[in-house]
Amino acid sequence: MNPPDLLARCLGYLPQLLDGAITTLWLSAIAVACGFFAGIFIYMMSASKSRMLATAARVYVSLFRGTPVLAQLLVFYYVPSGLGWAIPGVVAAAVGLSMNTAAYQSQILGAGFRAIPRGQIEAAQTFNLTRRQALWHVEIPQVIALTLPALVSEMIDIVKASAVVSVIAVTDLMRVGQQLSSVSYRPLEVYTLAACFYLAITSLLSLAGRGIERRVARRT
Amino acid sequence: MNSFLSLIPRFADAILVTLEVSLLAAFIGALGGFVLNALRLRFPRWLAAPYRVYVWLVRGTPYLSQLVIVYFGLPVIGITMTAVQATIVSLAFYSAAYFAEIFRAGWASIPRGHGEAARAFGISRWAAFRSIEMPQAIAFAIPLLANQTILVIKESAVASIITVPELTMTASDIVSSTYTYIAPYAMLIVCYWLLTQCIALAAQWAQVLIAPSRKTS
Numbered sequence: 001m002n003p004p005d006l007l008a009r010c011l012g013y014l015p016q017l018l019d020g021a022i023t024t025l026w027l028s029a030i031a032v033a034c035g036f037f038a039g040i041f042i043y044m045m046s047a048s049k050s051r052m053l054a055t056a057a058r059v060y061v062s063l064f065r066g067t068p069v070l071a072q073l074l075v076f077y078y079v080p081s082g083l084g085w086a087i088p089g090v091v092a093a094a095v096g097l098s099m100n101t102a103a104y105q106s107q108i109l110g111a112g113f114r115a116i117p118r119g120q121i122e123a124a125q126t127f128n129l130t131r132r133q134a135l136w137h138v139e140i141p142q143v144i145a146l147t148l149p150a151l152v153s154e155m156i157d158i159v160k161a162s163a164v165v166s167v168i169a170v171t172d173l174m175r176v177g178q179q180l181s182s183v184s185y186r187p188l189e190v191y192t193l194a195a196c197f198y199l200a201i202t203s204l205l206s207l208a209g210r211g212i213e214r215r216v217a218r219r220t
Numbered sequence: 221m222n223s224f225l226s227l228i229p230r231f232a233d234a235i236l237v238t239l240e241v242s243l244l245a246a247f248i249g250a251l252g253g254f255v256l257n258a259l260r261l262r263f264p265r266w267l268a269a270p271y272r273v274y275v276w277l278v279r280g281t282p283y284l285s286q287l288v289i290v291y292f293g294l295p296v297i298g299i300t301m302t303a304v305q306a307t308i309v310s311l312a313f314y315s316a317a318y319f320a321e322i323f324r325a326g327w328a329s330i331p332r333g334h335g336e337a338a339r340a341f342g343i344s345r346w347a348a349f350r351s352i353e354m355p356q357a358i359a360f361a362i363p364l365l366a367n368q369t370i371l372v373i374k375e376s377a378v379a380s381i382i383t384v385p386e387l388t389m390t391a392s393d394i395v396s397s398t399y400t401y402i403a404p405y406a407m408l409i410v411c412y413w414l415l416t417q418c419i420a421l422a423a424q425w426a427q428v429l430i431a432p433s434r435k436t437s
Binding site for chain 2: 062063065066067068069070071072074075078079081082083156159160161162163164166167174177178181186187188191192194195198199202203
């Protein structure tokens, strides 16, 4: 195992791993974005006056937080196909990851919503803002600013959790690593390289998060 | 309903495998994290940098990628393990980083004055660590420790990929041999949910037990 060979081989793996990393990135981005809106919706349900809606939200959050992502993905992928309604792995992965992060994001955003003084909502009503306007223009911008560190760490968690979509036939970073390792018979270097890709993505996300946080802190 | 009942024996076995693997890994991980944090506190100058790198590596990569490096990668350099061993080793290595950070937060929650007071009274460093800092830090950390144990149980599902016969692997086996989908997967979700709820309840109970001693101290 001499170093120049190793380097040449690693360079050879790069294009495919990069493809996989792009799949991982957009899948995580879709999940985080959908999960954000679904998370707001679930929080609204849990905060509503209707007992039934609140209980439904609680059950949802408890189920998704109390079980592994892998088990959830298997359900989303195999149960529809078992009922004769086969869906592609990518769709099952996007839906599963979105619904998973929605449960976590509803908890994160809920803490942000509760931190907003009631007076602001009353003031918005006094200024004749509709409830929806108050929500999108008064509450949500503040909620995002307040919960940004937690949202960034949830993003990082979703990038890492997305590695298990390799099991339901999505060619993400992990899956590309498995394919390369079964072709090259060099699992140690391939998997280490794939891990480096994950490390780069999560490190960049946390750096970006810290940068934005500093900017938000300066503005307020 | 009948199909559910017939699944119970196999799932009961599988729950035991999941519990055995994840609780053993969590225990080793917690012990490792505790020692790591203690060493970091004792030798801040030497260990601060390596500790940060370790935490960065473990928390920056998915557990699955750590597992495949241990199970498929390490044999290349002559370290071969069974699937169960690889799972326990990698899961302990993974969770130790998180546990160490939890203990770090526990120690950070102790007011500085306590250490200074102990030194003023001539209490040795070890005695202060053991009887002043540790009880407070652990009482602070109980909910976080329980949460981390739940995370370890959930991560252990990934071991099904390297054919450890735990819950997820068992459900997939039943699905592929019987072509029924709903019952095994529903059972799978129920089993994990019950496991994690039990840990959460146990943690609440442990906190109630510890709370009185916390007030008097």
